[in-house]
Amino acid sequence: MHSTEASAIPGAAQRRTLGVARRRYGELVIQGLLFAAAFLSVLVTVGIVVSLLGPTIEFFREVPLTDFFFGTDWSPTFTPASFGVIPIVVGTLMVTLWAMVFAIPFGLGAAIWMSEYARPRQRRVVKPVLEVLEGIPTVAYGFFGIVFVLPVLVDVWEAIPILPGTPNPVSMVLAAGIILGIMIIPTVGSIAEDSMSAVPRGLREAAYGLGANKLQVSTRVVVPAALSGIIAGFVLGFSRAIGETIVVLLVAGLIANLTINPLEPMMTMTAFIATTGSGDIATGTITYKTIFAVGALLFAITFAINMISIRLVRRYRQVYD
Numbered sequence: 001m002h003s004t005e006a007s008a009i010p011g012a013a014q015r016r017t018l019g020v021a022r023r024r025y026g027e028l029v030i031q032g033l034l035f036a037a038a039f040l041s042v043l044v045t046v047g048i049v050v051s052l053l054g055p056t057i058e059f060f061r062e063v064p065l066t067d068f069f070f071g072t073d074w075s076p077t078f079t080p081a082s083f084g085v086i087p088i089v090v091g092t093l094m095v096t097l098w099a100m101v102f103a104i105p106f107g108l109g110a111a112i113w114m115s116e117y118a119r120p121r122q123r124r125v126v127k128p129v130l131e132v133l134e135g136i137p138t139v140a141y142g143f144f145g146i147v148f149v150l151p152v153l154v155d156v157w158e159a160i161p162i163l164p165g166t167p168n169p170v171s172m173v174l175a176a177g178i179i180l181g182i183m184i185i186p187t188v189g190s191i192a193e194d195s196m197s198a199v200p201r202g203l204r205e206a207a208y209g210l211g212a213n214k215l216q217v218s219t220r221v222v223v224p225a226a227l228s229g230i231i232a233g234f235v236l237g238f239s240r241a242i243g244e245t246i247v248v249l250l251v252a253g254l255i256a257n258l259t260i261n262p263l264e265p266m267m268t269m270t271a272f273i274a275t276t277g278s279g280d281i282a283t284g285t286i287t288y289k290t291i292f293a294v295g296a297l298l299f300a301i302t303f304a305i306n307m308i309s310i311r312l313v314r315r316y317r318q319v320y321d
Contacts, residue, residue, distance in 0.1 A: 153172065183247070
């Protein structure tokens, strides 16, 4: 009788379901784990900064800032020592620049093909194969550069007389840049393809309705609409290239050479940190502190690049309903 009366009252069942929901402890546990993961990443970043800050401050108590940032002679392990960081900064940027020159067109081209031209079966095969390149150890890339890429570049340069310059047969910035470019193609291509696949199909159909062909739709509609994700892929690839160690250590060389000639060997910041940090250096010496100063500079450059990328992504972000 009471249940019949309750069911006859409009909205009675809805009022019963709108009561206080039971606490879902599983969701609270998941939220706690996610917060712990975010907090751990922040904590690790702070720990890196703190570990670099102390020795870096001690380094600059002995070496003037002007000598470090504006000097053009880098020989901290020699006597007398010189601490002009410009040669290894230029070497790092040169290798990274050539890597991006190689990776951007190939990565973006692969993304456009997978997103707009490939059939679903082709995409399911090509994209995992492309992403497998990210799992190859960097030392394997380094030996590939020494055994294959470097000799091929030397042979090509010697076979074509009109090409300027004489390549170094032992180590070369251009060879290291090509290897790094191959390494970051999956990063650029995968992120760009995900961004282009997220563009609503209605934009494509509207462009086709106006008479555009597939190439015009791909380059003038899809790419601009997915520009924020594409830029994020470029910056992520740039960050990986600028922080790579083994490839530049094996292929680019260990000579702090201040030049813009890609056929010459150069030293990067990561190569200096790897070679000097693995040597027999007494703790507390000025050479030991130099490692932390270079590491702090590399961290600052990477941080600045990420901040710029965040602003670019926010500026070109497209929001779709």
